[in-house]
Amino acid sequence: MKIRAQHKSVLQRGSVLIEIAVAYGTLVTVAVLTLKAAVNTTSGQAWTVKQSMTDAYLTRETALASRIPFSEVTTDGSLWALHPNVTTSTVEIGKLPGGSPVSATIHRTRIPDANNLTTAGGVGTITTNPGRTEAWKLQSLLVYTIGPREYVKTRTALRIR
Numbered sequence: 026m027k028i029r030a031q032h033k034s035v036l037q038r039g040s041v042l043i044e045i046a047v048a049y050g051t052l053v054t055v056a057v058l059t060l061k062a063a064v065n066t067t068s069g070q071a072w073t074v075k076q077s078m079t080d081a082y083l084t085r086e087t088a089l090a091s092r093i094p095f096s097e098v099t100t101d102g103s104l105w106a107l108h109p110n111v112t113t114s115t116v117e118i119g120k121l122p123g124g125s126p127v128s129a130t131i132h133r134t135r136i137p138d139a140n141n142l143t144t145a146g147g148v149g150t151i152t153t154n155p156g157r158t159e160a161w162k163l164q165s166l167l168v169y170t171i172g173p174r175e176y177v178k179t180r181t182a183l184r185i186r
Contacts, residue, residue: 071121075171078119078127083167083180086131090163090182098135098161098184099145105135105163107146118169129169136162160185 090105097103106112112133117126138160141147145159163182168175 072171074121075127075169079129079167079169079176079178082116082118082129083165083178086165086167087180087182090165090180090184095159095184095186098163099159103135105133105165108134108136110134118167127169129167132166132168134164136164138162158185 093104098105104112114131115128116131118129119127121127137146138149139147140149140154141159141161142149142151142154142157147154151157161184163184164179165181166177166179168177170176
């Protein structure tokens with residue numbers, strides 16, 4: 026009888042060890058799945074945050090193109106180079122949570138309207154443009170990367186004098 030009691034005690038100890046191992050394995054599996062879900066959520070949020078940053082930067086760019094004095098639009102030192110030339114610069118469009126900066130490249134060019142007088146880059150004449158108006162398209166292209174992919178967004182502002 027005593028031998029049976031000792032044998033039963035050894036089996037109980039072994040089953041407790043198995044139960045602990047199964048519980049630990051289950052806990053690790055749940056932890057890994059939770060970590061994967063958190064990483065997937067965070068990566069999607071980073072993409073959304075960068076899209077919002079680029080949209081906000083291009084809204085600022087459109088506002089700048091709309092409010093800059095017309096005399097500065099058409100000068101040689103303009104932020105928008107005369108087409109086909111392009112002014113290129115690297116800009117910081119914001120920061121991700123945690124403080125890491127997000128950079129992009131902005132390309133700017135200005136395109137004269139075809140009906141502008143020849144002095145304003147067009148082929149218009151006094152007959153076709155009796156008011157001697159000038160129209161310019163100020164185009165800004167923002168090039169940025171998210172992961173391995175490169176994206177381009179563009180905005181165009183029309184300025185008329």
